[in-house]
Amino acid sequence: MELELNRINVKLPEGVAPFTHITRNERSGRKQIKKKEEDIAVCECKFDPGKPELACEERCLNVLTNTECTPGYCPCGSYCKNQRFQKSEYAKTKLFKTEGRGWGLLADENIKAGKFIIEYCGEVISSDEAKLRSQTYEAQDLRDAYIISLNANYYIDATRKGSLGRFINHSCQPNCETRKWTVLGETRVGIFATQDIYVGTELAYDYNFEWYGGVNVRCLCGAPNCSIFLGAKSQGFQEHNHVWEDGDDRYTVDEFPLYDSAEDEPLDKVKVTDSTIQETLMTVKTESSGLNNICFGYKYKSFSGSVSARATGNVKSEVKEGDQNAIIVSGPRTNDDFNNGLDTSSAKRAAKRLSNRKQKLFGRRQVNGKRVAQLFASKKVQDELIKCEEERSLATTKLDSVYDEIRPAIEQRERDSLGSLPTNVAEKWIEASCSKLKADFDLYFAVVKNVVCPPPLTNEPNPDP
Template sequence: MDPFTEELPQYIHINQNEFFMRRQKKQKEEDIAICECKYDANDTDSACGDSCLNVLTSTECTPGYCPCDILCKNQKFQKCEYAKTKLFKTEGRGWGLLAGEDLKAGQFVIEYCGEVISWKEAKRRSQAYENQGLKDAFIICLNASESIDATRKGSLARFINHSCRPNCETRKWNVLGEIRVGIFAKHDVPIGTELAYDYNFEWFGGAKVRCLCGALKCSGFLGAKSRGFQEDTYLWEDDDDRYSVEKIPVYDSAEDEPVSNVNGRTESPLDVMLKDEQLSESTGFNVQSLDSVQMKGLDVKKIKTEVTDEDMHLYNHDTEQTLSQKNAMISRIRSNAAGRNYHIGPRSMSTKRSRAYNGGRFKNLVEKKIDAKFAAGLLASKEAQEEILNCEKRKDDATSTLDSLYDEIRPAIEEHERDSQDSVSTTVAEKWIQVCCLKLKAEFDLYSSIVKNVACTAQRAPGQAKPTEVDNENEIKLLTG
């Protein structure tokens, strides 16, 4: 299919969130934050610029209450003061959004608008969309209990793709008492550069997609770090021609080494840029112009690139010969569990994994339990037996410490799983890591003690051993001569 003639997917364009399950909040007078800015004609920053108390707390000024009145610059969401952007068709990643003007670091680009729905409804819808075969995911987390779904209704932000090395990020702002999500430039972004942010752990539900961002440290799949990814039940190859992108390089394996172009410079798919004059007519959110936007000016062969040292190992998607050798098919992963954030929890992964990856492409990492008592029972030396049993006790203690720590910090973890913008606090994470390490060390000590003693100390005479609840899997092959 010609990427430039493919029609835009149907959706209703909105630039205000719509509330599906509840009414929009009305800001109470006592909740209105009033800043202390005073307009000074000689200081452009004075009317609610970067030093405004409200700006510093990511809160927009309320019209009628701001001391700077109509000069207030801190009502960007309310006034839809978006940067100029332009839709274009990517190769392999559906539609994307380009910067239609030079963006400054920290600049508000556009609001991520859609239907505000409950977290439960988001789960239900994402499953329904997946069942309908919808290829793209448009639901992001808003807060612990709500999400924004831009699938049917949304702003142009819905077209911003993911990158593992993004030039934009999402930020939450308090606007008239409601939390809203904006896309902001992480650093200066030149006109014509594709905008991208790290979906990170924000995406949940639906199919998981092979990431084609081209970044050196690309995580491989959208949501690869999420619990959803790790609990995925199976991999399947997808010959959907939207994603059959022979020309898109994909980091897949060691043989996919980065390739430099003739100048020794390398490019990322996300460094696609338009010539300035081709963007001159772009508007911030003009969906009508989309037909004409069929990237009439986009000359993929004459791509300008923004190349930094770090980019030197990125793929060159101009190199036809190299590209044709790359993947013709993009694997997609389906997930039963919503691909929410990472998971901290005792033991759940090993059991899930054994089910999840059996027969799949991943190695089956099922843990085989070793019966320490049985191993100790094989040994003639009392000291050796005691050493193994002590180690086992230390391992059991470490396991129960980990379990009770999990119960203790469960609320923080569960909160984090639903609200990806707020991380689990460092103290919780540190405590968790420390106890996990202790448990791993205790396990290691136990297994090394078994190996050492079974291999190096005298064994009971045959027939003397009294194995406890032995099964074939637990049987240890003794290294006796």
């Protein structure tokens, strides 16, 4: 009976491959577990009949922890606004045909930043089942991939059953993101606007594909910062294609064609032949929410003909043994490879990303401003560079302390199996990172400026009498 209610009839445009439309995940062979009363998260909101619009708004304790209120337990009763997944309170959207990316979804009304747009619904399946299904879909020649990861052990497959959320395409410059929410004790995935979206705009989030082998799939999102291939930002892809940090002479980038600029080489010049169709397996992990979405891609078309080489300046962090983010699997993956990539909780990944970022920020070879200052004859320039270096040192210390300060929050979320970091925590990190980058920039700029345009020699006293 419950499942019957879950399925709804939605009229689809002609040409859309049929699927069953659902508004709640389906779990075959597993009944929804009823939560014990003491486990139900009840917020501390005080309902004010004079201000019903404030019932469970953004300061509600449950909202702050990405948890929906449970009907019958919320102090705001039927006024509670924190049951959007349960009530399918979706934004108005419309299907449309894209150029080269199949169907896409666009906003059919103006959508405010932060608004819940739609749930990514589908069948909840185990990792073994996900692997099996991806192989079956591949054998059936299905091109589009709809399997994303829900957590370390489960996946959502929206291939046969899903909501309109299954039509949202990837963009390297997205206007939405996925977030995990706990709804009546179960984890569900929602798509949220990250900026104001105007009616008629295509909705897109960054799939953040983790590349696990197979061919390089051309990304057609059209964003100016497009990474050109799906998964190109992932470590697996970069290592396979030998895109190393500038100055790393282990590999010569020129030998490994990677970059195919759409401007340099229009798509129609790139031959696509059926014989070049190969399998590819990808992970989609969502940066902003720490979600770790596996997406099984299959039967992507590879491009024959040469592609022009270009070092993209991508940064590669060192591969360490046991580093979950450093799994590279070329060609079909084994079960072990498959599981390895998934065992880390999203919070751990968030922590690892922060830690990687920290390593990148602190571990990179740096210009020592004080030492460079000694190379200049002018005392004025020396003072300027020393000041920049001091400011940079302060920014580094601040970044370091912010990192230590937010670490407990990351670990707490890891213990609670929560995905996204609170906005105030993320903001702190971003602010400190930006100050550090600015301080770096100021120093480098001062060096370059004084090399290119040295100040005129004056009678200033000799700094080294």
